[in-house]
Amino acid sequence: MKANCWMGRNTVEVQEVPDPTILNAHDAVVRVTSTAICGSDLHLYDGYIPTMKKGDILGHEFMGEVVEVGPEVRKLRVGDRVVVPFPIACGACGACEHGMYSVCENSNPNAGMAEKLMGHSPAGIFGYSHMLGGYPGGQAEYARVPFADVGPIKIEDDLPDEQVLFLSDILPTGWMGAEMCDIKPGDVIAVWGAGPVGQFAIASAFLMGAERVISIDRFPYRLQKAERAGAETLDYEKVDVLDALRDMTAGRGPDACIDAVGMEAHHPAGVAHAYDRARQATRMETDRPHALREAIMSCRNGGIVSVIGVYGGLIDKFPMGSLMNRSLTMRSGQCHVQRYLKPLLGRIRNGDIDPSFVISHRMRLQDAPRAYEMFKNKQDECNKIVLTP
Numbered sequence: 001m002k003a004n005c006w007m008g009r010n011t012v013e014v015q016e017v018p019d020p021t022i023l024n025a026h027d028a029v030v031r032v033t034s035t036a037i038c039g040s041d042l043h044l045y046d047g048y049i050p051t052m053k054k055g056d057i058l059g060h061e062f063m064g065e066v067v068e069v070g071p072e073v074r075k076l077r078v079g080d081r082v083v084v085p086f087p088i089a090c091g092a093c094g095a096c097e098h099g100m101y102s103v104c105e106n107s108n109p110n111a112g113m114a115e116k117l118m119g120h121s122p123a124g125i126f127g128y129s130h131m132l133g134g135y136p137g138g139q140a141e142y143a144r145v146p147f148a149d150v151g152p153i154k155i156e157d158d159l160p161d162e163q164v165l166f167l168s169d170i171l172p173t174g175w176m177g178a179e180m181c182d183i184k185p186g187d188v189i190a191v192w193g194a195g196p197v198g199q200f201a202i203a204s205a206f207l208m209g210a211e212r213v214i215s216i217d218r219f220p221y222r223l224q225k226a227e228r229a230g231a232e233t234l235d236y237e238k239v240d241v242l243d244a245l246r247d248m249t250a251g252r253g254p255d256a257c258i259d260a261v262g263m264e265a266h267h268p269a270g271v272a273h274a275y276d277r278a279r280q281a282t283r284m285e286t287d288r289p290h291a292l293r294e295a296i297m298s299c300r301n302g303g304i305v306s307v308i309g310v311y312g313g314l315i316d317k318f319p320m321g322s323l324m325n326r327s328l329t330m331r332s333g334q335c336h337v338q339r340y341l342k343p344l345l346g347r348i349r350n351g352d353i354d355p356s357f358v359i360s361h362r363m364r365l366q367d368a369p370r371a372y373e374m375f376k377n378k379q380d381e382c383n384k385i386v387l388t389p
Contacts, residue, residue, distance in 0.1 A: 003140035009047035028148035062138025091150035174200025181256035262309025286313030
């Protein structure tokens with residue numbers, strides 16, 4: 001089959017690779033009909049996530065048709081149309097029993113690698129380094145899906161792929177980011193990053209009852225999308241974000257702040273950005289946390305900082321004094337996608353949200369190298385790319 005493979009920093013290639021096979025009685029094999037490039041894929045592309053190997057198949061946002069099932073799979077049949085969550089979860093461990101699927105205790109066969117960096121291991125993830133399981137991803141013609149009775153959700157109506165594909169990751173991630181804010185009527189929520197996850201966080205915050213949502217980014221076309229969703233916007237290259245948020249909230253700050261940026265945050269000030277870039281390049285810190293620092297400093301006293309942007313390891317100059325002395329609460333996590341699949345599918349069916357609004361480009365799998373460059377460099381106002389094999 002054809003698959004998009006990581007070949008080194010800033011290099012991917014579509015190659016012929018062996019077809020996936022059933023390796024465990026609980027596996028299924030899915031013929032991929034749609035897949036997408038996620039912002040967190042760029043952390044792999046840019047070489048900031050360790051334990052990648054040349055030839056690894058990328059992609060954790062995908063859906064398709066079941067073409068084979070293992071003998072112990074009970075809920076899926078050949079021909080079923082499914083969306084596959086990005087975290088791989090067993091459904092039976094203590095974490096899964098509590099709905100915390102992205103920290104499944106059994107799905108990462110390389111847990112020891114993750115423990116060296118993180119203390120404990122999260123779940124395995126499709127196409128996201130050997131530290132997180134070494135599972136081949138879904139930017140391919142076919143994919144093996146472990147624990148097939150736990151992850152995939154069947155799509156049993158005529159909703160097109162583009163309306164349900166993002167149940168695999170970014171729609172539930174944006175929803176969870178807003179949910180962690182404990183939104184109450186009248187709340188003001190600030191969202192750093194107006195990419196697809198940030199846009200879903202904005203939409204989710206409004207659906208949960210936020211009175212105002214403020215979107216922070218620098219790309220005009222992304223800020224325009226946020227405005228069309230009802231958000232107020234700040235271009236952080238034109239204003240001091242902390243001062244602007246104080247002015248917009250009568251000096252208090254937002255009730256909750258969502259970091260939908262993560263480890264490769266951009267800073268408008270030359271010295272600060274250069275500092276983080278230099279420390280990241282020399283591996284003295286793995287992540288550039290400017291958005292996270294700013295979210296903490298901006299949040300009102302006693303407020304919540306919700307972190308859904310991906311971080312990989314260690315950061316420098318973390319404002320712990322602000323977090324502790326101002327009674328802030330920080331919540332974070334890779335999304336527990338399986339928890340949200342049915343409720344969010346119901347909202348799509350009801351017309352509460354049409355996730356396809358984030359798509360800007362549709363390309364073929366064979367064009368993945370060009371797609372990654374477009375996505376990374378925001379060429380042609382690139383917001384979200386869907387690939388079809």
